[in-house]
Amino acid sequence: MPGRIDGQDIAIWRGASGQVHAWGDRCPHRGMRLSHGFVRGETLACIYHGWQYDADGGCDHIPAHPNLVPPKTICATTYSCAESDDVIWVALRPTDEKCPSLAGLRGVRSLTIDAAAEQVASHFGQAVNAILRLGTADNITLALQPMDADHCTAHALSDARADRTDVSRWLEHQRRVIEGQPA
Amino acid sequence: MILYDYVLSASCYKVRLMAALLGVRLEVKAVNFHPARDHKSAEMLRLNPQGTLPVLVDGDLVLTQSANMLRHLARQNAPQWLGEASGQIDPWLDFAGELNASLGMARLHDVLGFDADIVQVRRDGIRQLRKMEAHLAEQRFAGMGFLAGVAPTIADIACFPNTALAPDGGVSLDPYPSIRLWMRAIRSVPGFVEMPGIHRLHELAPAPERSR
């Protein structure tokens, strides 16, 4: 699936084993978006000419030249990526940081908002941070993904017992307010 | 049954897709919509004075609205595709018409050079996609993967083509994870067929042998 972090386009995919990967969203061949590709086992295949990349990003098969062992230099850009408490975290630069704990919460849905992450944080009276705990009765918590100067994605979680439909509708309402749209 | 068809039309594809999923064979007559504008020819206007495609002819019955064609195909062949209550289906058939006027028109503007208020039709399309995204998220919370239940209906087939083709009209589907899951579910239904711009799920087919 596609994602955008600080202006970088990312392809996030899950191998058959469950392992998640985050790569630059450009095929080294002709630049097709890898997020349009498809997964077989532990490889990601580009939708355009079918070049296949294994879990470490190296190209290991070119269908148009089936007998060629692709040179080691053909490589997708890889980022470190981890999954924890219903959230997939991606680091554009190497880091020792642990994923924030969101234990006890359950993922609700991800909403893209036409506003910068800073604006979303300040709407909820907080400084911009990877995690916003909104202090609602349902413990609604946003993992905030800055996309670019005008967009972010809020990955919303809440208490496992919360009614997710109500949480979802409350978030839709907050988004309308943040974006300045008529209700 | 004869379908007067244009291969790049989202509305024609609805009917081809529905027929394929039901295992119904259509006699497809290709009409040169672009550039020849043969849908406005005297012969086609006699069949459908509105001059639109698709047109479905079944004996003496001539249908000119794709929503009615889906109803007709389902009623005759597999009524479960009509859903449990028309009250859950009909609003989505109307919604599919709105998608055709917004995302569909944006695509005709970008791909075939149609005249349109491109900013407005894209804005309308995005508002509708957000509505569908929220609905599909709520459906998922209730254990349902389709617009009107756990199984696909004509509502899904009506809304699918213009949604899936939105990027051709300059509207990204990146912000809508629930819509993308739903599109995968539709493309997983046995008998699914492609159209230019909408491909099948390659991962469902066995990997070709590697000769190396």
Ligand SMILES: N[C@@H](CCC(=O)N[C@@H](CS)C(=O)NCC(=O)O)C(=O)O
């Ligand atoms: N009401 C029609 C709309 C289909 C439609 O928009 N058809 C387009 C081609 S994709 C068309 O024929 N446009 C020509 C016109 O409106 O003059 C349906 O859903 O069946």
Ligand code: FES
């Ligand atoms: S662009 Fe990816 S295989 Fe050609």
